[in-house]
Amino acid sequence: MRHAVRVPRGSLAAGTASVLAAVIATLFLLLLPAPASATPTPTPSAGAAGGTGETLQGRLVNEGEPLEGVTVTVTTADGDEVGEAESDEEGAFVVPLPEAGDYTITLDEDTLPEGVAIREGRSAEVTLPVAVGQQRNVLFPLGEGTRNVQGRLDRLPTLAVEGLQFGLIVALAAVGLSLIYGTTGLTNFAHGELITLGALLAYWIYGNGRLPFLLAGLLAVVAAGVLGGAQDRLLWRPLRKRGTGLIAMLVVTIGLALFLRYFFLYLFGGSSQPFRAYESQSPIGLGPVDITPRALTSMLIAVVVLLAVAYALLRTRIGKATRAVADNPALASSSGIDVERVIQVVWISGAALAGLAGILLGLAQQVSFQLGFQILLLVFAAVTLGGLGTAFGALVGSLVVGIFTQVSTLFIPSELKNAGALAILILILLVRPQGILGRAERVG
Amino acid sequence: MDWGLIITNALRAMVGIDTVVFALAAIGLNVHFGYTGLLNFGQSAFLAVAGYGLAITVAEFGLPTLLGVVIGLLSAVVLALLLGAPTLRLRADYLAIVTIAAAEIVRLLYRSVSLSEYTGGSDGLGRFSEGFYSINPFSDGRYGIGRVSFDERVTWALTVGWSLVLLSCVLVFLLMRSPWGRVLKAIREDEDAVRSLGKNVYSYKLQSLVLGGVLGCLAGFVYAWGRAAVQPDFFGTETTFFAYTIVILGGAARVLGPVIGAMIFWTLLSLTDNVLTQAKSAGYISDAILTNFEIGQVRFMLVGIGLMLLMIFRPQGLFGDRRELALDAR
Helix, strand or coil, X not given: CHHHHCCCCCHHHHHHHHHHHHHHHHHHHCCCCHHHHCCCCCCHHHHCCCCCCCEEEEECEECCEECCCCEEEEEECCCCEEEEEECCCCCEEEEECCCCEEEEEEECHHHCCCCCCECCCCCCEEEEEECCCXXXXXXXXXXXXXXXXXXXXXXXXXXXXHHHHHHHHHHHHHHHHHHHHHHHCCCCCCHHHHHHHHHHHHHHHHCCCCCCHHHHHHHHHHHHHHHHHHHHHHHHHHHHHHCCCHHHHHHHHHHHXXXXXXXXXXXXXXXCECCHHHCCCCCEEEXXXXXXXXXXXXXXXXXXXXXXXXXXXXXXXXXXXHHHHHHCHHHHHHCCCCHHHHHHHHHHHHHHHHHHHHHHHHHHCCECCCHHHHHHHHHHHHHHHHCCCXXXXXXXXXXXXXXXXXXXXXXXXXXXXXXXXHHHHHHHHHHCCCCCCCCCCCCC | CCHHHHHHHHHHHHHCHHHHHHHHHHHHHHHHXXXXXXXXXXXXXXXXXXXXXXXHHHHHCCCCHHHHHHHHHHHHXXXXXXXXXXXXXXXXXXXHXXXXXXXXXXXXXXXXXXXXXXXXXXXXXXXXCHHHHHCCCCCCCEEEECCEEEEHHHHHHHHHHHHHHHHHHHHHHHHHCCHHHHHHHHHHHCHHHHHHCCCCHHHHHHHHHHHHHHHHHHHHHHHHHHHCEECHHHHCHHHHHHHHHHHHHHCCCCCCHHHHHHHHHHHHHHHHHHHHHHHHHCCCCCCCCCCHHHHHHHHHHHHHHHHHHHHHHCCCCCCCCHHHHCCCCC
16 A cells, blocks of 8 residues: 555656656657758848937738738938848848837838738838837738738648647646645746746857757756756755745745846846747648647647656556645555645646747747746646646646637737637636536535 | 935835825735735726726726716726636635736736727826816926925825825724624634624625725825826735735734835835945946846845745734734635
């Protein structure tokens, strides 16, 4: 009896970790052929450093579709040209400015795709004051008089696959968040910073090609895991020992998140940076779906890692012990499980998974200091949807959230897709407060 | 280093618009978190609906300021009911997640391009405060003591703001020593016990959420008038976190805690900002360590660290009572 639940010190934890590491390593190998189609063109955002960082920037979107290759020109009040930029594949453009002042930004309407125009009554020329250090956004309302080239249903498969990819990334982060909540009761608002940490570590270790990307990614995942374990050992374990309340710890995670986010901003700077080798890839057609090789590889990595986590939870001793602790820490402890040990393993693997999510997210979008913070609420939505504290619920919730956010762009503007997902979270809580896979629990 | 300027700026910050805005937001949050034990992480949404309710009514529809204020207040009540109805029956941490999500929804809606016709998108709205300043009783000039003085517009905004702070404090003081307030505190301590006494806990929590939301929305008005503009990104999660830090710094469940907390908070931020700026221009700090642009980031790191240390080592804040903060969920 005692044998059945006792967790051998170290060996199994290390075993699971090394299996995971090996899996991740193999999968990163799949990324190798990808750079063939990569072109190292710098994005406009890469060089965004004028005097004290003033820029005019924006994103050209027509009915949810980013517009690439549209030219904007910036002139001073006297008519001297300051800079010119072309929108990238996300439709984003950035023009660095030499100093604060009044600027006129003009959109070259000839470079707009066929059928897209500036909305009636609005001008392609906007004059704006820019304050010191301001990164001012410019809006060009586009749309009116456009003809929808592609039918809605034609876009559905591609959007669903994009949503699946996003959902898998969210799931990697959500499983860790859910397990940490399950085993310690901690609602960790600093989990987003673990995601960012993974992406930043990978970016620094990779260093624009100093190391092979797969090696950099692997090192970053390991480092994120180690730092996660250290965070638990140095901060959360002492607090648990002191008997600090869960609400108090929740507020501590918020303080930590705020500190780390701005510390990352201090270290990394405010601009977004791509992983150079995989910056632009042309999509390949798979049936009705257009997908980039890097997205395909990301999805494979995520699926295999998630399967490995599921296997570990269901079949290995440490996994069973983890579920036992999540179910009832006192009972688990009294039946011989070393609860602190389980919590440490959960923190290490949770942080490593979040780090991997950050790397894949950085690959899909770009690396920035608030990468994790931007998806944190969606991760929370996923975890809550699935039922707080259940790892498999988090998985289901993530896929729902991911697919919903992408597919909803068929009906709502893409800038509001995150708002839509959060609204669904609130609605589902109305009808099924325990989440999709959670157990009903009477509180009030 | 110009210590005179540093101290003048710190004193101005102590009574300035930011202090008033965050004192009001924190007074509302104190009703939620301090007295009732509700984890509302969407306080910024109450400020947002009030500020935008006012701005849109006046700037976009040309209606009178008073109507804008009424619409702002009503929006706050409606928001509180919308937030509370689905979540107040659930565990405390569900409310935290739902409120923070709702605040982000509100902010994303106000800054979206598709609604920019009414909301001004990410640049926000201006030109709605003439009504407020047209009844300014102060004639042109500067008011204050010595170098700590403000022009007539700021003086008027500050007068209204501090009056609202005073009224809110009196209201909270009277309510919390009433039987109604005692029920709220009892819910914070042990809601099952309160329920067994036949009180409708759900209804009391909802009332508390509405009251705190309305107090918080006053901060939205003062912010909008003080800047003569509303800008969506002010209403992000950082604003709520600042308000939490202020409540805990001053002492939760203390009537004057949020006010003292806000004054200390903004004085400290002004001191660090100004000392760093001066030290930079005097050449004590090189660009390699800290550029001018990065000085603004230091304050967020300090607030983060401060919130952590306060919560770990002095959760009752400066003036709170430790026994009043035995909060726990689960």
